[in-house]
Amino acid sequence: MLFLTTLLVSIIVTIVVMPHSRELAVRLQATDKPGGRKIHDQIMPKCGGLAMMVGASVPIILWAPKTQFVKGLMIGALIIVIFGIADDIKDLKPRVKLLGQTMAGLVVTLVGGTKINDLGGLWLPGSLLPDWASIPLTIFVIVGITNATNLSDGLDGLAGGISLLILLCIGYLGVSEQNWVLVMIAIAVGGSVLGFLKFNSYPAQLFMGDAGSQMLGFITVVLSLKLAQQSSRISVILPLIIFGIPVLDTLAVMVQRIIQGRSPFAADRNHFHHKLMSIGLYHTEAVVTIYLVQSLLIIFAIVYHGLNDRILLGAYFLFACMILGILRGFEKADYRINRDWFLTSLKQRLKPLKDRGQIIKVTFSIVKFGVPSLLIFNAVFQPSDSRLFPLILSGFLVLLILACFLDKSILNRISRIALYLFTPFMIFRCDLNLNANINHLFIVIYNSFYLIMLASVYMTMKLTRRSNGFKSSTLDFLVIFVIIFISNLPDVPIEGYLMGLVAVKTVILYYSYEVLVGELRTKSMHVTISAAILIFCAKGLFGMI
Numbered sequence: 001m002l003f004l005t006t007l008l009v010s011i012i013v014t015i016v017v018m019p020h021s022r023e024l025a026v027r028l029q030a031t032d033k034p035g036g037r038k039i040h041d042q043i044m045p046k047c048g049g050l051a052m053m054v055g056a057s058v059p060i061i062l063w064a065p066k067t068q069f070v071k072g073l074m075i076g077a078l079i080i081v082i083f084g085i086a087d088d089i090k091d092l093k094p095r096v097k098l099l100g101q102t103m104a105g106l107v108v109t110l111v112g113g114t115k116i117n118d119l120g121g122l123w124l125p126g127s128l129l130p131d132w133a134s135i136p137l138t139i140f141v142i143v144g145i146t147n148a149t150n151l152s153d154g155l156d157g158l159a160g161g162i163s164l165l166i167l168l169c170i171g172y173l174g175v176s177e178q179n180w181v182l183v184m185i186a187i188a189v190g191g192s193v194l195g196f197l198k199f200n201s202y203p204a205q206l207f208m209g210d211a212g213s214q215m216l217g218f219i220t221v222v223l224s225l226k227l228a229q230q231s232s233r234i235s236v237i238l239p240l241i242i243f244g245i246p247v248l249d250t251l252a253v254m255v256q257r258i259i260q261g262r263s264p265f266a267a268d269r270n271h272f273h274h275k276l277m278s279i280g281l282y283h284t285e286a287v288v289t290i291y292l293v294q295s296l297l298i299i300f301a302i303v304y305h306g307l308n309d310r311i312l313l314g315a316y317f318l319f320a321c322m323i324l325g326i327l328r329g330f331e332k333a334d335y336r337i338n339r340d341w342f343l344t345s346l347k348q349r350l351k352p353l354k355d356r357g358q359i360i361k362v363t364f365s366i367v368k369f370g371v372p373s374l375l376i377f378n379a380v381f382q383p384s385d386s387r388l389f390p391l392i393l394s395g396f397l398v399l400l401i402l403a404c405f406l407d408k409s410i411l412n413r414i415s416r417i418a419l420y421l422f423t424p425f426m427i428f429r430c431d432l433n434l435n436a437n438i439n440h441l442f443i444v445i446y447n448s449f450y451l452i453m454l455a456s457v458y459m460t461m462k463l464t465r466r467s468n469g470f471k472s473s474t475l476d477f478l479v480i481f482v483i484i485f486i487s488n489l490p491d492v493p494i495e496g497y498l499m500g501l502v503a504v505k506t507v508i509l510y511y512s513y514e515v516l517v518g519e520l521r522t523k524s525m526h527v528t529i530s531a532a533i534l535i536f537c538a539k540g541l542f543g544m545i
Contacts, residue, residue, distance in 0.1 A: 006059040006184055007191040014055030014195025021047040021054075022206055030088040032207055046088040048160075048196045049211025053081045055192035056185075056219075064184055072112020073185070073222055076104035080146070080218045084211025094265055097210075101146055104218060105139035114226050116141065120236040121309035142221050145239070148246040149217025150210060151253070155273045155287050157201040160208060161478050162245060162294050163216040164193045168481070169242050169298045170223045173305060177231050182223055189219055194478075201475040217246075234305050237312040244297040245272070245290060248320050272327070279330050280337035293323070295481060360463040366456040370449070371512045375423075377446075378430040381438075419513060424506045431502055447501070454508050457515050464518075479507065 025031065025047035032044045057074065064070050083100030086092060108114050116138045117128045129137070153159035171186035193216070199205045208216075224239040240247065249272045254264035262268075269278075276286040297319070304312065329335075434443050 002063060003184065003187050006063065006187050009059045009062075010055045010188045010191030011195040013058045014051050014192045015198060017051040017054045018047070018195070018199055018206070021051040024050070025088070025206075025209075028089050030085065030209065032209075044205075044207045046207045046209025046211070048200060048206055048208030049081055049084055049088070049213070049215055052189075052192040052196050052208065052212055053077065053215055055195055056189045059188045059191075060185060064188075065181060067181065069112045069114065069226065070181065070185070072108045072110075072114070073219065075111065076108040076222070077215055077219055079104040079107065080214050081211045084209060084214045088209040088211055098143065101143045101214070101218075102139060105142040108142070108222050109135055109138050112222070114138065114222055114229070116225060116229060116236075118229055118236060119309075122236065122313070138225065141225065141239070142218065144250075145221040145243050145247065146214050146217035148243065148250040149220070150213040151250050151271070152246040153208065153213040154271050155283060157197055157475065158273060158287050158290060159213045159216065160193050160197050160200055161287065161291050161475075163220055164190055164197070164478055165291070165294050165298050165481070166220045166224070166242050167193070169301055170220065170227060172302055173227055173234060173238075177227065177233070179227065179230065182227055185219070186223060189216070197475050197478065235307060235309050235312050237309050237316070238301060238305055240316055241297055241301040241312060244316060244319065245294045248323060252324060272323075275327050275331065279335055291478070291481075360460055363456040363459040363463070366452060367460055367512050367516055370453045370456070371509065371516050374449070374453070374509060375419075375426075378426045381430045381433050382426065383429060383433045420510065423509055424502065427505050427509070428502045431505075447505075450505050450508050453512050457508070457512050460515055 022045050025045035030046045032046055060070065060074065079100060083092070083097060087097060115131070115134045117134050119129065123129075128134075149159060149163065152162060167186045167190040171183050171190065174180070174183040174186060196208060196212070200208065221239060221243065224242060228234050228236050228238045235241075252272075253268070253270050256270055257264050257266055257268070273286050273290060276289055277283070281289060300315075304315075307315075434446065
């Protein structure tokens with residue numbers, strides 16, 4: 001329960017602080033102007049770093065044990081953010097930024113006790129490095145990966161998404177190693193990233209700036225080093241694997257600049273995301289492509305985290321050669337994706353259907369009646385053995401009734417919070433009850449309806465004429481990936497065989513609700529949510545229905 005609270009608090013605090021951080025960034029002129037190699041075409045405030053730092057710090061300060069490691073990590077992160085904000089306001093010279101990163105590395109090494117003492121199979125087995133060697137090596141790795149993460153921040157949601165995937169891996173392995181401090185910190189930072197990505201997914205409303213990208217790089221590399229150095233079951237190569245894309249991207253770009261006789265720190269358009277866009281991928285497609293490759297590395301790291309160090313290093317070398325070879329092949333062939341042969345004919349066939357509105361009438365009707373039906377169905381089929389959660393929802397029901405007499409925006413917010421809060425719990429409890437008491441064929445039909453809803457939601461989003469309705473983004477990929485990860489955590493004392501299905505159903509219902517609100521814009525959903533909560537509470541508190 002503490003982990004869920006940590007996640008919610010970090011997300012909410014980040015979202016609440018973000019507008020104030022944005023105002024401060026504009027006032028201090030911490031903005032990113034378009035031009036040159038920049039992808040964006042308008043002035044963007046670089047305020048995400050400060051908001052994420054606050055969002056992650058609140059639950060850590062409240063609930064994390066005050067160990068030397070936690071103190072060293074938080075002080076080091078604060079140093080990184082201070083120097084990052086200064087860099088966002090007025091571009092600092094590279095040596096000044098390096099000074100700040102080195103100071104943060106020294107703090108987390110000397111105060112927090114994070115050191116690379118063990119090189120595993122890469123060095124003499126069983127021997128540990130002395131401090132005069134381990135401390136400089138640790139600082140070098142921390143500074144290097146911090147900068148690699150910073151340099152990967154080139155497209156909307158890219159650095160944040162990569163960091164979130166890395167935090168998922170750290171949290172997953174932390175659970176398997178029962179290192180609950182690392183798990184809590186990973187959840188807190190991951191929650192702040194999710195809160196930030198609400199504003200940064202394409203098209204971005206703001207940037208995280210150097211303060212944000214360096215903070216994420218610093219915290220994630222320190223957590224990964226701590227995890228790899230503390231456990232004999234985890235390879236010391238783990239940090240290299242999970243930071244595979246940022247590290248490879250940075251090394252490739254720097255080597256290319258040196259070969260061309262330029263400074264390795266000179267800005268250009270040779271990063272992976274630039275090369276993907278140069279072959280014809282759209283902004284979002286380039287981001288999702290990198291997400292997919294990074295996800296494969298994360299899965300590989302989780303499955304083979306205990307493999308021989310030299311084998312893992314060799315595997316990463318092969319991966320690097322493959323990625324660089326593919327990109328180099330595209331570049332030499334001057335390859336560009338040809339969309340016309342497929343998309344033109346497809347769009348020509350779909351355009352009359354879209355113009356006549358035939359398909360969207362059907363798909364939207366399914367969503368319009370499906371969401372209320374599923375909410376009421378799940379509420380009715382609750383087991384009557386829970387008291388605490390219905391009591392909490394009773395409070396939301398009262399708020400919903402009161403909000404009907406207040407501003408419409410307040411009613412919308414309370415409805416959304418209530419729905420997002422009780423939907424996962426309600427679906428899980430309903431599925432438990434159905435699997436225990438209902439015919440299997442009925443369950444198959446019930447589950448199939450979610451797939452119909454998913455297809456209807458997708459078609460509605462693609463065929464709608466509204467410009468300001470709900471739209472999908474690169475954040476959707478991350479949300480689904482997060483839910484799948486959580487549903488497959490090792491040794492979680494819950495009915496795991498149901499959790500994956502519950503996660504998928506929850507996401508489908510969330511998206512269906514957002515599409516419905518974007519298209520319908522009426523109070524009917526508030527009535528449905530209130531009715532579902534009322535039934536749920538009646539079942540839980542009084543055993544009615």
